[in-house]
Amino acid sequence: MSDSERPSAVRLWFSPRRLRAEGSTPDYRFSLANERTFLAWVRTALALVGGGIAADQFLDDMNAPTRTAIAAVLLAGGAFCAVRAVNHWIRCERAMRRGEDLPESRFPGLLAVGTAVAAVVLIVAVLVGTGG
Amino acid sequence: MSDARDPAAQPERTRFAWRRTTLAFAVVVVLEMRRLLLDGGSARGYAGLSLALCTWLVFLAAGQRRITRLAGTAPAAMGQGLALGAGLCVVALATSAAVLLF
Numbered sequence: 001m002s003d004s005e006r007p008s009a010v011r012l013w014f015s016p017r018r019l020r021a022e023g024s025t026p027d028y029r030f031s032l033a034n035e036r037t038f039l040a041w042v043r044t045a046l047a048l049v050g051g052g053i054a055a056d057q058f059l060d061d062m063n064a065p066t067r068t069a070i071a072a073v074l075l076a077g078g079a080f081c082a083v084r085a086v087n088h089w090i091r092c093e094r095a096m097r098r099g100e101d102l103p104e105s106r107f108p109g110l111l112a113v114g115t116a117v118a119a120v121v122l123i124v125a126v127l128v129g130t131g132g
Numbered sequence: 133m134s135d136a137r138d139p140a141a142q143p144e145r146t147r148f149a150w151r152r153t154t155l156a157f158a159v160v161v162v163l164e165m166r167r168l169l170l171d172g173g174s175a176r177g178y179a180g181l182s183l184a185l186c187t188w189l190v191f192l193a194a195g196q197r198r199i200t201r202l203a204g205t206a207p208a209a210m211g212q213g214l215a216l217g218a219g220l221c222v223v224a225l226a227t228s229a230a231v232l233l234f
Contacts, residue, residue, distance in 0.1 A: 012212065013212055013215075013216055014212070014216075015212070016211055016212050016213070019212060025209075028142070028206045028207060028208070028209065029140065029142045031208075031209035031210070032142045032143065032145075032146045032202075032207070032209075033142070034209075035146055035149070035209070035210045036145060036146055036149040038210075038215060038218075039146075039149040039150060039153045039218075040149070042153050042218060042219070042222060043152070043153050043156045045222045045226075046153070046156045046157055046159075046160055046222060046225070047156070049160050049222065049225055049226045049229055050156075050159060050160040050163055052226075052229060052233075053160065053163045053164060053167060053229050053232075053233065054163060056167070056233045057163070057166070057167050057170075068233075068234060071233055071234075072230070072234070075226045075229050075230055075233075076226070078222065078225075078226045079222065079223045079226040079227070081222075082218075082219045082220075082222035082223055082226075083219055083223065085219060086215050086216055086218075086219035089210075089215050090212065090215065093209065
């Protein structure tokens with residue numbers, strides 16, 4: 001199949017029939033595992049949203065613009081993570097139907113690095129904030 | 133339920149995954165509630181919290197519906213509508229938090 005014949009994953013979001021037309025139905029256990037991975041990503045997104053609210057509530061020593069910026073980044077990150085979870089779920093489902101390799105993704109690595117960097121920045125900000 | 137029991141307990145594990153995700157969702161709503169109570173509610177704050185509560189109810193109902201479908205043997209895969217709806221619920225929750233906080 002040429003690449004031009006492949007509907008984009010985003011188009012599959014809204015078209016159950018198009019997804020079911022792809023390949024054959026995999027073992028239901030694989031689909032359920034994919035569903036649980038999706039839910040794990042949803043929880044990651046929820047943790048980011050919760051982190052945004054918590055940052056706004058608990059970083060009271062910090063100046064308001066910085067605190068708001070941190071909260072906004074976390075909330076936006078959570079929303080993005082949720083949308084990306086839907087897209088990744090559908091791409092995995094399609095790959096399984098077609099018997100292809102599961103899609104690769106840089107996102108987990110990026111999120112891990114982003115979280116680590118954000119944690120270090122926050123630690124420094126909190127220490128400097130309470131010291132000064 | 134049929135006689136053939138899935139050795140890996142896949143439907144049960146998926147059911148629990150829905151349950152704990154709904155629970156995590158509720159925790160975020162409670163965080164929003166805490167913030168609103170501590171700040172002495174504003175109209176904007178109540179609007180944000182109402183949106184959060186509504187999305188949580190939608191998520192709860194969607195998860196509940198999915199769980200009933202998981203009951204049989206070899207349940208069908210989750211539909212796109214559900215995945216998209218669940219994702220949008222989280223986006224709406226993030227929006228409600230933004231309304232409440234900023």
